[in-house]
Amino acid sequence: MTALHLAGVSAGYGTSPVVRGVSTEVDSGGWFAIVGPNGAGKSTLLKTIAGLVPHEGEVNLDGAPAQSLSRKEKALLIGYAPQNPVLPDGLTVTDYVLLGRTPHLGFLARESGSDLSIVEETLARLDLGELAERKLRTLSGGEQQRAVLARVLAQQTSVLLLDEPTTGLDIGHAQALLERLDRLRREDGTTVVSTLHDLTFAAQYADELLLLDDGEVAASGKPSEVLTAQRLRDHYGADTEVLRTSEGHPVVAPVRTTP
């Protein structure tokens, strides 16, 4: 089944689009990673899918054209976390995660007991129960990223759009977060579309990669097919060797040509 279908999508803010002619399909329940060099348009493509950037071309969600959905209907289907989320000063973790319930409430409605239960459950799934009363800004980087993830999960959408969910995390914290995300999305059958700058992580967690360069699709497919030393030289300008882990996942290792 297809969760997302993009056909000839161009998007951007000014006269020259940042993303040009992107066509792709995202399988339902899969993890789809958008990779590419800085400034390739990864975040813009993610925002376009979320309906936050004006675009041309077709974006279909669950078979329905995105344009036919209201802002709220879209918010019930797609959750979005930006690369650098604003963490409001003074807000507790619970209050922050509760904001994820917004699309499920009426215009002036208060959160009900069931909204609170969902928040509690989400906090527990992300091991944030102990931190529920803490102020968001007093958390460590890894805890903050988990809180952001909790907010998006509390939205209970079938598709999650995550822009660099491991920003600022060390290798251990990044791995822990991705493992957790992988487990949760499998439990819920959620489709994940994320940008990831670490290609080795991307190859380990994503079912499919889309390599974006200068706003256009340079390659897409299984990670082992997309990640080749030649492509990394062409699109990243990087000298690398693509190695394999013992499980056969590609590992992108930079190499020095001049000693």
Added chain:
Amino acid sequence: MLRSRSRAATTRLRPRAVALALAVLLAAMVFALVAGSGELGWQRVLGELGAQLTGTTSPLSEREAAIVWELRMPRVLLAGLVGAALAGAGAAFQGVFRNPLADPYLLGAAAGAGMAATMVVVFAPVVTGWLIGPLPLAAFAGALGGVALSWLLGRSAGGSGTATLLLAGVAVTAFLTAVQTFVQQLNTDTIKQVYTWTLGGLNVTGWRDVWVALPYIALAAVVLCGSARLLDVLTLGDAEAASLGIRPGRVRLVLLAAASLATAAAVAVSGLIGFVGIVVPHVVRLLAGASYRVIVPLSLIGGAVFLILADFVARTALPGELPLGVVTAFAGAPFFALVLRSSRGRTP
């Protein structure tokens, strides 16, 4: 166990907090009514209140009772209304602009009202017999006009973002203030009257002013309380708010319109009273948490309490009457500093 803990972590408007705030408000009203009636004697006024509640004979004469109910009572209520309006509007402005320094006068409400009031004082003939005098009417229209001008200018400059709107407010304020200053300069004989109005005060009020201001402020209070949750969503920034199904531009328009309506009504009946719109929401935030679901309603009540007490000081501290705006700043600033200090000391 986990359940009860995170329930407690949700910042909600608790009935106990509201009841406490309302009790403080009632106490402030009774205090201002009773203690502020110096020449009548506080025991006798208290006796009058008791008599009204229980239906017994009042110790006051009919004329003295009229002073309490036709002069003191509306003044206390008006002070409460104006305080609620300014503090509630201040909370909304701080939320919309995601800036703790925002106040209800930010988008040209004060400058618009000031200019319109100056025009009336200088050019309009003295009229009597209107339901509302020309000065409050002009101040009301001027305040709304100033905000509308900022909004239109901000829109035409592009986008629904707050930064542009803020700059438009600065431009409109500067322009309207320049016009006011120029007109005033040409008519120096009216400066004192304009200046007195600018400093704010409630010294000529009867029930009429209460009825004039009440509908606008009540409507605004309902809208602001109803959309307080959306202010929390706005704190996430426009992209995330939009991804949660909100239209940030539209929400801002509704909130700013409601807040400006309340501000204009307050300015019309009391002139320009500063500091309430900033200090009250901040004190509430420091005491009760950062969610606007709590800040907005408690600011409305807290603003009422603050201004009732400030007005009491304004009319009793000296033989003459002090400008209310002077009292709010003079008493409010040290109090604010104290709260700020103690709360920062607690949570570094």
